[in-house]
Amino acid sequence: MIAARDLLDRARSGDRRALGRLLTLTERGDAGAHGLDGLVHPHARGDATVIGVTGxxxxGKSTLVGHLVKEIADAGGQPAVLAVDPSSPLSGGAILGDRIRMDGVAEGRAFIRSMATRGHAGGLALAVPGALRLFEACGFGPLVVETVGVGQVEVDVTRTADTTVVMLAPGMGDAVQANKSGLLEVADVLVVNKADRPGADDVRRDLEHMLDLGHITGATQHWRPEIIMTTATTGEGMDQVHQAIQSHRAHLTSTGGLEARRQARIHQEVQDRIAQHLDAAAESLLSTQPPELRDALEGSQTPAAAAAKISKRLLSNQP
Ligand SMILES: Nc1nc2c(ncn2[C@@H]2O[C@H](COP(=O)(O)OP(=O)(O)O)[C@@H](O)[C@H]2O)c(=O)[nH]1
Ligand SMILES: [Mg+2]
Structure with missing residues (x-):
């Protein structure tokens, strides 16, 4: 095993295989053990733009992201993409398909990495910020994160992007449903893709209606997300998506929102890491078969009461 420091030096001088190996460490949750975080920190100040794409x-997220990174590269950026699909039972295969589809469009103009979270608790929440920092340390930016818009962790990941693009398409669950699941709440830009399909205008109308009625609220209440119709397969509307992302960023810059999002990102990661520490501590304490656990197992105490006592002990740091 080459030292993390050497790998990072190589990755920073453009060695993509070295970067790939560091991303694998991060994905497995092994970055801490190799001291990678500390090595990356001086090179990643959190200045890289982060764009979330969810739906x-x-x-059509992957197809759209393929076009988007081309727009970004044309404008002089060095895009990198993190594609996450933890929901897929066929993760490996589906993710590989994602990358091929995206790369086909992007024509090799971006560093694209797909991430499987391998099911470990909190894996995604911790691996994503780590991977983004690695990208930034290697000179990439803007950074694009594609996540499936289901589940709290995925929504949290996009909530902390500078700009979040929420995608809908006719026949893929309606706008009202998406709103109920909290997905629209994180939208800074709304994209109705598959405009070549029947029903796309209905989706747009529903969205307009919900925006008019103020039914889409949340972090974005001082910003009315633009609705853009796209056909990702042909690239139709991609320049408008890129434009809308830039307008949103300009808005954030002028209102101080950019700094707020950066802080939200750090806040979220600290919270997620605390949860991980507490989880590990609980597991290790339970493995010693404490009396409260035995009482709960024997039925002389409720699981809730046992948990409350053990937690108190854990948090007061008196094992
Ligand atoms: N008709 C049509 N099909 C599209 C469009 N965009 C994507 N697709 C197709 O929809 C499927 C899913 O696309 P993909 O980008 O993988 O979606 P993701 O799961 O959201 O990443 C693929 O077969 C795409 O070729 C579009 O604008 N119109
Ligand atoms: Mg995809």
Whole structure:
């Protein structure tokens, strides 16, 4: 095993295989053990733009991201993409398909990495910020994160992007449903993809209606997300998406929102890491078969009461 420091030096001088190996460490949750975080920190100040792209499976996220990174590269950026699809039972295969589809469009103009979270608790929440920092340390930016818009962790990941693009498409669950699941709440830019399909205008109308009625609220209440119709397969509307992302960023810059999002990102990661530490501590304490656990197992105490006592002990740091 080459030392993390050497790998990072190589990755920073453009060695993509070295970067790939560091991303694998991060994905497995092994970055801490190799001291990678500390090595990366001086090179990643959190200045890289982060763009989230989220939506139901099949709405066309990967296809759109492929075009988007081309727009970014044309404008002089060095895009990197993190594609996450933890919901897929066929993760490996589906993710590989994602990358091929994206790369086909992006024509090799971006560093694209797909991430499987291998099911470990909190894996995604911790691996994503680590990977983004690695990208930034290697000179990439803007950074694009594609996540499936289902589940709290995925929504949290996009909530902390500078700009979040939420994608819908006709026939992929309606706008009202997406709103109920909290997906629209994180939208800074709304994209109705598959404009070549029947029903796309209905989706747009529903969205307009919900925006008019103020039914889409949350972090974005001082910003009305633009609705853009796209056909990702042909690239139609991609320049408008890129434009809308830039307008949103300009808005954030002028209102101080950019700094707020950066802080939200750090806050979220600290919270997620605390949860991980507490989880590990609980597991290790339970493995010693404490009396409260035995009482709960024998039925002389409720699981809730046992948990409350053990937690108190854990948090007061008196094992
Ligand atoms: N008709 C049509 N199909 C599209 C469009 N965008 C994507 N697709 C197709 O929809 C499928 C899912 O696309 P993909 O980008 O993988 O969606 P993701 O799961 O959201 O990443 C693929 O077969 C795409 O070729 C579009 O604008 N119109
Ligand atoms: Mg995809």
């Amino acid at each position: 139901a499976p099949g709405t």
